[in-house]
Amino acid sequence: MTTPATDWLRLDRQICFSLNAASRAFGGVYRVLLRDLGLTYPQYLVMLVLWEHGELPVKQLGEHLRLDSGTLSPLLKRLEAAGLVRRERSASDERSVRVRATEEGAALRERALEVPRRIAAATGFGLEEIEDLRSRLDRLTSALDEAALTE
Amino acid sequence: MTTPATDWLRLDRQICFSLNAASRAFGGVYRVLLRDLGLTYPQYLVMLVLWEHGELPVKQLGEHLRLDSGTLSPLLKRLEAAGLVRRERSASDERSVRVRATEEGAALRERALEVPRRIAAATGFGLEEIEDLRSRLDRLTSALDEAALTE
DNA sequence: CACTATTAAGTTGTGCACAACTAATTGGCT
DNA sequence: AGCCAATTAGTTGTGCACAACTTAATAGTG
Numbered sequence: 001m002t003t004p005a006t007d008w009l010r011l012d013r014q015i016c017f018s019l020n021a022a023s024r025a026f027g028g029v030y031r032v033l034l035r036d037l038g039l040t041y042p043q044y045l046v047m048l049v050l051w052e053h054g055e056l057p058v059k060q061l062g063e064h065l066r067l068d069s070g071t072l073s074p075l076l077k078r079l080e081a082a083g084l085v086r087r088e089r090s091a092s093d094e095r096s097v098r099v100r101a102t103e104e105g106a107a108l109r110e111r112a113l114e115v116p117r118r119i120a121a122a123t124g125f126g127l128e129e130i131e132d133l134r135s136r137l138d139r140l141t142s143a144l145d146e147a148a149l150t151e
Numbered sequence: 152m153t154t155p156a157t158d159w160l161r162l163d164r165q166i167c168f169s170l171n172a173a174s175r176a177f178g179g180v181y182r183v184l185l186r187d188l189g190l191t192y193p194q195y196l197v198m199l200v201l202w203e204h205g206e207l208p209v210k211q212l213g214e215h216l217r218l219d220s221g222t223l224s225p226l227l228k229r230l231e232a233a234g235l236v237r238r239e240r241s242a243s244d245e246r247s248v249r250v251r252a253t254e255e256g257a258a259l260r261e262r263a264l265e266v267p268r269r270i271a272a273a274t275g276f277g278l279e280e281i282e283d284l285r286s287r288l289d290r291l292t293s294a295l296d297e298a299a300l301t302e
Numbered sequence: 303c304a305c306t307a308t309t310a311a312g313t314t315g316t317g318c319a320c321a322a323c324t325a326a327t328t329g330g331c332t
Numbered sequence: 333a334g335c336c337a338a339t340t341a342g343t344t345g346t347g348c349a350c351a352a353c354t355t356a357a358t359a360g361t362g
Contacts, residue, residue, distance in 0.1 A: 122298035147273035
């Protein structure tokens with residue numbers, strides 16, 4: 001009892017589509033929750049990293065977020081224009097630009113505290129179930145990154 | 152033993168980030184595989200639906216893919232320019248535009264047949280493990296859509 | 303020290319996602 | 333029939349992702 005080859009092309013068999021759809025569904029929920037904070041979802045992720053690690057160069061920010069300067073440069077420019085972030089050239093290495101939250105940006109953290117709880121509630125998943133899913137996804141990402149290199 | 156509230160803001164606790172990262176990691180692998188076919192990943196998804204369902208209106212295409220005309224109209228225009236798809240106004244309802252694969256577009260299916268297998272290999276996951284993950288993600292998407300409505 | 307390779311950030315161009323809007327058509331209702 | 337609400341595509345504008353490139357600074361090597 002084998003599956004016809006063409007069946008593997010069915011949309012509902014594509015794990016990647018489910019992944020993509022889930023990611024965009026999250027986007028919709030975040031969009032509503034973050035509107036009050038004046039942040040988009042990627043901007044929110046940047047603020048999370050800054051809140052957690054303090055000042056750090058664009059390069060390291062990108063490593064945390066899996067994003068390059070092509071995405072981060074304009075995004076950070078918008079965050080700076082919004083007064084949430086400051087960028088300044090590193091004195092020790094003038095190639096590097098260090099990013100940090102302004103006072104206003106730091107203050108935003110308080111208002112962001114309830115976001116994860118509301119997101120968790122929206123998923124309808126239990127905490128350990130979320131954790132389990134997260135670890136599977138991280139393993140998946142590692143495998144895909146690995147494969148991309150040898151492809 | 153409770154978790155400090157601020158810990159929930161850690162990037163590595165955000166299920167959504169893992170999801171987003173996995174989705175983008177998939178993007179990288181698909182980009183390589185689809186380059187030969189001359190398709191982007193969203194265009195590939197459109198072709199999957201057309202191969203599976205034959206001719207259908209933009210509206211229904213969007214329902215399958217969870218996309219609106221704002222995304223689909225320009226995407227379909229590019230597919231049409233590439234000669235893979237044709238669009239024509241429905242005679243019975245002139246609001247509707249019916250989309251179908253051209254001969255060239257249909258022929259592309261043969262070359263796409265190996266894509267899912269190569270993707271599955273890249274994940275390093277077994278088939279039942281993929282299936283399990285897929286169903287969890289679909290459940291997650293449903294819950295998030297539900298929550299977005301009542302938010 | 304001089305020269306080259308590497309690294310960091312930014313820019314440009316393409317494509318996707320989505321909100322908000324417009325234009326055209328259709329359906330329902332009185 | 334006449335009118336209004338709903339439906340379907342498309343357009344416009346903003347922001348993100350990423351490849352390919354540029355510019356400037358640093359590190360490494362002979």
